[in-house]
Amino acid sequence: MQFLITGGAGFIGHALARRLVELGHSVRVVDDLSAGDPARLPEDVIFARGDVNDVPRLWTLLQGVDCVYHLAARVSVPESVRYPREYNTVNVGGTVSVLEAMRDVGVKRLVFASSGAIYGEQAQQPLHEALPPDPRSPYAVSKLAAEHYIHTIGRLWQVETVSLRIFNAYGPLQQLPTAHPPVIPQFIRQALGGGSLVLHNNGAQTRDFVYLDDVVSALVAAATAPDVDRRIINVGSGVETSIRELALAVGEVTGRDVHLLNVGAESGGVSRMCADLTLARALLGYEPKVFLREGLQRMVEQDVRFSRLASREV
Numbered sequence: 001m002q003f004l005i006t007g008g009a010g011f012i013g014h015a016l017a018r019r020l021v022e023l024g025h026s027v028r029v030v031d032d033l034s035a036g037d038p039a040r041l042p043e044d045v046i047f048a049r050g051d052v053n054d055v056p057r058l059w060t061l062l063q064g065v066d067c068v069y070h071l072a073a074r075v076s077v078p079e080s081v082r083y084p085r086e087y088n089t090v091n092v093g094g095t096v097s098v099l100e101a102m103r104d105v106g107v108k109r110l111v112f113a114s115s116g117a118i119y120g121e122q123a124q125q126p127l128h129e130a131l132p133p134d135p136r137s138p139y140a141v142s143k144l145a146a147e148h149y150i151h152t153i154g155r156l157w158q159v160e161t162v163s164l165r166i167f168n169a170y171g172p173l174q175q176l177p178t179a180h181p182p183v184i185p186q187f188i189r190q191a192l193g194g195g196s197l198v199l200h201n202n203g204a205q206t207r208d209f210v211y212l213d214d215v216v217s218a219l220v221a222a223a224t225a226p227d228v229d230r231r232i233i234n235v236g237s238g239v240e241t242s243i244r245e246l247a248l249a250v251g252e253v254t255g256r257d258v259h260l261l262n263v264g265a266e267s268g269g270v271s272r273m274c275a276d277l278t279l280a281r282a283l284l285g286y287e288p289k290v291f292l293r294e295g296l297q298r299m300v301e302q303d304v305r306f307s308r309l310a311s312r313e314v
């Protein structure tokens with residue numbers, strides 16, 4: 001099959017591109033490189049630097065494509081609290097642009113990388129897809145709006161659409177932006193560097209950490225699964241872990257005595273998140289395979305190998 005991945009130079013996108021190429025598919029990527037790194041992509045991938053709101057560019061890239069993975073987005077909850085207009089332009093406007101371009105060219109399926117952040121605060125865990133959304137940040141609002149757009153206009157234009165609500169994905173070589181880095185790679189770097197691990201609200205918040213390879217497996221299955229049109233499907237590990245437990249696990253896996261530093265609550269965050277995987281199992285044949293300790297171990301090994309390589313290059 002021929003795929004286009006928007007945001008394909010990013011953390012999840014590059015791993016998806018690699019898996020699709022390994023499976024014998026043809027892959028094109030469009031990414032504006034606001035966060036991505038095309039050096040991570042396998043050689044056989046056709047890479048185009050561009051914006052998802054550039055519809056004429058998308059027309060060219062979509063020729064002959066069977067399925068689009070729409071991953072391009074601004075992805076930071078705290079940043080979205082400060083710059084909601086940017087999140088609306090890229091995450092909502094960009095999604096509508098991708099769909100318009102797909103309609104114009106006649107591409108039949110869209111797999112959308114949505115987010116577990118849409119659930120917000122809920123009285124019950126694990127979170128299943130029928131719960132009423134309660135977005136607590138502009139990022140979560142933008143993902144919810146994008147879900148509504150793709151399922152509504154997909155039906156009007158006969159484009160098959162499926163939204164995967166991904167929970168907290170992590171994995172080797174996850175990039176560390178200076179502002180608002182993801183918690184796992186930040187904790188690992190801090191632990192290995194002998195620094196303090198910063199906990200908001202005593203680390204009581206919980207998350208469902210899902211390993212990158214498992215997310216990729218769900219995305220791959222969604223491209224060809226029958227009966228997923230206009231479905232919303234959780235992709236997580238099904239395990240609820242507090243940030244304090246995560247910090248202690250990072251300490252164990254890195255073999256360091258970690259110092260925990262408590263600060264106040266973070267704006268836009270939610271208190272508990274754990275994915276119900278019933279639908280993912282039924283519709284995608286999905287089963288998470290890598291759980292937290294093994295995933296952390298793999299990340300630490302990669303990080304150490306990577307920094308040895310980097311220090312040899314200097």
Ligand code: NAD
Binds near residue numbers: 035037052071168
């Ligand atoms: P990422 O930032 O590594 O990847 C996003 C990519 O989109 C980046 O390469 C960036 O350069 C690109 N991009 C941003 N704006 C663009 C634009 N206007 N035009 C073209 N490209 C643009 O993030 P990720 O973790 O790989 O996330 C991928 C997708 O999965 C996102 O849609 C994100 O919302 C979703 N998601 C991720 C997680 C997670 O835990 N990583 C959880 C839930 C949902």
